[in-house]
Amino acid sequence: MNDKRQTTDNKLTFGFSPCPNDTFMFDALVHGKVDTEGLQFDIVMEDVEALNQRSLRGDADVIKVSFAAFTKITDKYQLLDSGSALGNGVGPLLVSKSESYKPQTTGMVAIPGMNTTANFLFSFFFPQVPYKTEMVFSKIEDAVLSGKVDAGVIIHENRFTYESRGLKKICDLGELWEKETGQPIPLGGIAVRRNLPDETKEKINRVVRRSVEFAMANPGSSYDYVKQHAQEMDEEVRKKHIALYVNGHSVDLGTGGRKAIEIFFDKALQFGIIHSIPGNIFLNTTVHA
DSSP states (O other): OOOOOOOBTTEEEEEEOSSHHHHHHHHHHHTTSSOOTTOEEEEEEOOHHHHHHHHHHTOOSEEEEEHHHHTTOTTTEEEOSSSOEEESSOOOEEEESSTTOOOOSSSOEEESOTTSHHHHHHHHHOTTOOOEEEOOGGGHHHHHHHTSSSEEEEOGGGGGTTTTTTOEEEEEHHHHHHHHHSSOEEEEEEEEETTSOHHHHHHHHHHHHHHHHHHHHOTTTTHHHHHHTOTTSOHHHHHHHHHHHOSHHHHOOHHHHHHHHHHHHHHHHHHTSOSSOOSOOBSOSOOOO
């Protein structure tokens, strides 16, 4: 059955977060600093869990999603080669006011969204914790400090601020993942709608890679765009954020990145999030080193 979706005036909805790693990578695409091959993008910026929810509705042509959410949308989307956040030492942290805190069957833990990779990892390693509350990731530190919750799973720039605010790291969920699998942790990637014309999907793939490569070759070029969407964040934290989440896997997943994602799917199957592992989750069958 031919259900290819035709684009109008080559205009596509592209959803990504206002976090520094995304605005850094996609500044060149947004502002015409690279050849977009005639494609135009309507940019939608939202929090990671709002993007996950949008992807579950199929409400974007191109979208940044948590890999936990991606396991649920492979009927509608495929993964681009570029734009992912994946690596070692980049995982979410479980924090509390007391370093003696232990995840229990009582008490409340704040998570940055049910469909986030952070929640997937926390639930995978601490299945005994039944009480979780969702909140925007930037509110979790305050919730833990105020005693509203007993602990929180923090992501993004909060990795660099929790200690100065008096919180204690209970564990690094990314480290647990790396010990469990021997693989880097897949946090989020760029998904493209399956029913777009093949030619359009390949154009998007090339344009996204071109934007990431431009950003890495010209790191100062995106300064204003990054700052515009992270005004409350210290410049040094913005730099650390980008350095942590933008790496070689962001340019191209490569063999190692794809293997890590396939293992993530294996764990999602084991954990009961999905009931089968779909084929053809990657846009391209050609694997780069």
